[in-house]
Amino acid sequence: MSSNTEGRKPTHFVAPPEDTPLAEIDTVSIDEKPSNLWRDAWRDLRVRPMFWISAALILLVSTAALFPYLFTLTPPNSECFLSNSNGGPTDGHPLGFTKLGCDVYSRIIHGASTSISVGFIVVFITTVLGLLAGSISGFYGGWLDAVISRIGDIFFSIPYILAAVVVMSVLSAYRSVWVISLAIGLFAWPVVARVLRSEILRVKASDFVTAAEALGVSRFKILVQHVLPNSIAPVIVITTISLASAIVAEATLSFLGVGLPSTTMSWGNDISAAQVDLRTNPQTLIYPSIALSITVFAFIMLGEVLRDALDPKARALR
């Protein structure tokens, strides 16, 4: 200590921080990266088991969707023998057979890609439309806001399963994963746009936006560099949850018979086909239902933990 004070100018009348106990409490490392919303969120997320469970489930289902043959070598559509119709589990066919004698387990694994692709395509469509509509109406406002919000109201006020039913009946000749995703996405984007719009309205009033304006940053640059990054968090939450609802919507439409053609592997189609045998052979209905529910559960749970992590107000309720 004495060596430290040696040779110091007498003008110092406050002990230098490195000489006081404060040094340990108050150290500010300049090299440390500044804390922000995302860093805090990650710190919050990584200790929550719910996050890891949902992430693991999503990884599992996505792997099954991308590489089904990692999980089963039984083809889902060929090698179906009517002699196996509604048969129970046998060696190599752990979940038994469907009415047409196809392997239930294999059909579930191969059905994953349909649900996952519909989910992601719908999210892509709703995010693009929602970002465009939400940022224009929230950031630029004025008559554009009025027009876009009313258009959003129109799409929003048609319950979206009913709307998708109409679109799919109209396009009955062109049923595919892309068309069904379009039908769902077309009516799901107003939710994203509304959330983003109200968030942008909140962020727009911040001091840093005024500061950027004062510095002469262009409107577009303010939107992209300052406003959007600060209002995107709730959009991510709502997007994760809407991915789950898109998967449910596809299954429901396929279940109703206006979704994917029965030749396409889909959990909804399998559940629909199995419903007549509920009394005698419930397992062909229950296994695809479990697969569907677990997938939906994983995305909803991820959305929930993301909401908790990104929204301090939600954290208080925990």
Place this chain on the structure above:
Amino acid sequence: MARYILWRVLQAIPVLIGTTFLIYFMVFAMPGNPLLALFGDRTPNPALLERLEEQYHLNEPFLVQYWYYLSGIFQGDFGTSFTGEPTTEILARTFPVTIRLAVLALIIQGVLGILVGLVSGLRKGKFFDSSALAVSLLLISLPIFVIAFLAQYVFGIELGWARTTVGSGAPWADLILPAFVLASVSFAQIVRLTRASVIETKSLDFVRTAYGKGLGRNRVVPVHILRNSLIPVTTYLGTDFGVLLVGATVTEGIFNVPGVGRTLFQAILRGEGPTVVSFVTVMVLIYLVVNLVIDLLYAVLDPRIRYVK
């Protein structure tokens, strides 16, 4: 008040016109000539085809056709089903059943959801709270047709407590199981809303004052906490009534409830495009009108809403 009603009704008009326009546009864009379907595999007489086109205004431009369709709606003409029965007559027959089912579901989800949410909120972080949250998360994740089949299988087939399908005339007793299934969708949302609201209310000053005055929990919880926590929940229940009225398609189809939803469900299964469209239009209109009425009711109940634009 009158100004608010006028403003709210005026605001609903563009949405009404927009939704019907959207639905009509989708149908108009439908590939193929709808008249050809009437003839099956036979080639129709061109003169007859022309006359039919004239009769149904199919040779007019899109906007004119839409105008005929819109004015038909305002005159109560929603078209006819494939069997020739006017949509309005089918509605008169089926809508009462749907209303009964929706009311039953609303009561079930309201009572159960508020009770569970209240107890959860009062015991935040305890065992009951976490298990209620887990159950509600699970219920949100189960698609409605999965819940319906599970209920049919467990309560109808295994336990034999209820009939798996609704009998003719739809007696109240048969509607209980489908109503529970229908209620399960929003149950989680109501639990969460009530819980969040109770947690917020129970830390407010007037609750502390009530306890400070020496009132017991038996009075503070129902009168001070619950009543003041219910505002967001009743709002949600109101809008959910509209959803229940039109969202019962799958449930009604599975349980064979003779309501609007099942009629739509069967029309979808039979591929009757025009019937589907006219029913969807009617349901969207019902949904919008119910929402409008509920909004207006709130303005009557809560004067604050009238001044918030």
